[in-house]
Amino acid sequence: MTVRADPISTRDFLSLRPRLFAVAYRMLGSVSDAEDIVQDCFIRWQQANREHVSDPTGFLIKIATNLCLDRLRAAKHLRAEYPGEWLPEPILTDDPTERTDHDVSVALLLALERLTPLERAAFLLRDVFDVDYDEVATILERSPATCRKLVTRARSHVHEARPRSTVSPSEGEAITLAFFQAARTGDTGALSRLLAENAQVIADGGGKAIAARRVITGRERLVRFFAGIAKKQQGMPPEPWHFRHLNGLPAILSRTPEDGLIQSTALRIEDGQITGIYIVRNPEKTAHLAPVFDLPMRQDT
Numbered sequence: 001m002t003v004r005a006d007p008i009s010t011r012d013f014l015s016l017r018p019r020l021f022a023v024a025y026r027m028l029g030s031v032s033d034a035e036d037i038v039q040d041c042f043i044r045w046q047q048a049n050r051e052h053v054s055d056p057t058g059f060l061i062k063i064a065t066n067l068c069l070d071r072l073r074a075a076k077h078l079r080a081e082y083p084g085e086w087l088p089e090p091i092l093t094d095d096p097t098e099r100t101d102h103d104v105s106v107a108l109l110l111a112l113e114r115l116t117p118l119e120r121a122a123f124l125l126r127d128v129f130d131v132d133y134d135e136v137a138t139i140l141e142r143s144p145a146t147c148r149k150l151v152t153r154a155r156s157h158v159h160e161a162r163p164r165s166t167v168s169p170s171e172g173e174a175i176t177l178a179f180f181q182a183a184r185t186g187d188t189g190a191l192s193r194l195l196a197e198n199a200q201v202i203a204d205g206g207g208k209a210i211a212a213r214r215v216i217t218g219r220e221r222l223v224r225f226f227a228g229i230a231k232k233q234q235g236m237p238p239e240p241w242h243f244r245h246l247n248g249l250p251a252i253l254s255r256t257p258e259d260g261l262i263q264s265t266a267l268r269i270e271d272g273q274i275t276g277i278y279i280v281r282n283p284e285k286t287a288h289l290a291p292v293f294d295l296p297m298r299q300d301t
Helices: 007-028 031-047 055-072 074-078 105-112 117-128 133-140 143-160 169-185 188-194 217-232 283-293
Strands: 195-204 241-246 250-256 262-270 273-280
Touching: 007 055, 007 105, 031 117, 055 074, 055 105, 055 117, 055 143, 074 241, 105 117, 105 143, 105 188, 105 262, 105 273, 117 133, 117 217, 169 188, 169 195, 169 217, 169 241, 169 262, 188 217, 195 217, 217 283, 241 283, 250 283, 262 283
Parallel strands: 195 273
Antiparallel strands: 241 250, 250 262, 262 273
16 A cells, blocks of 8 residues: 655654654664664554654654564574674764753763663653653553663663763874874884773674774784784775764774775764774674765875
């Protein structure tokens, strides 16, 4: 059966689309899955008897949340069997007018991964999207008391993911470009100065691209890691690259000349040093970033 969209209801839905995407992206950590959820919401919105919908925002957020919960439960075994480390799909946050509102940092999304689906949903609805407990209870079909307990448990995990300090855009770009140059050339002295003592690298190849299979921790190990990569790449053509902001973090997007593989490298910077490096090489997670390379390239430094 073909569902015809009436212009008024479509306009209402489109005004809520960014918020629905924001909910779904944080729940799932996937751009493509979040877009699928939004599309499913639109279909259900068109099929609903809207005369009985007094609160379109609450109605659609409930649909989106429950669709995400269903998807998380169905994919539980896939996450458990994921090859190597898992990172969320990187999302561009360069343009403030196009940003998914509120925090989409990698650290937060990784913290959310440690929660149960219900804890994740309750925390996001209450603490990120400022939904009151009665409405959270309606959306999750649980009592307000139960939802309070879910949020309290979630907060204890998420609190540790909050950065201790913020970095200005100019400082973030300067540190990122300095790190990129040092990593490309294997400059161990510069790498040592830029990296915090307990810095970490988390890389996601998804079993489809070469990437470190475990978290690498510690300044000395990271210096050796990047110096080793630089040594192996000597004589290879330079990769096209762009400085961008991904998930609110300064980042480099690069693409290998031989196969076009896109890699995102986002940096978590605290107190002037790099504390976290998030590398996504899984082509299924970076394909949506390809249009960035249609823009003029940064000049090599």
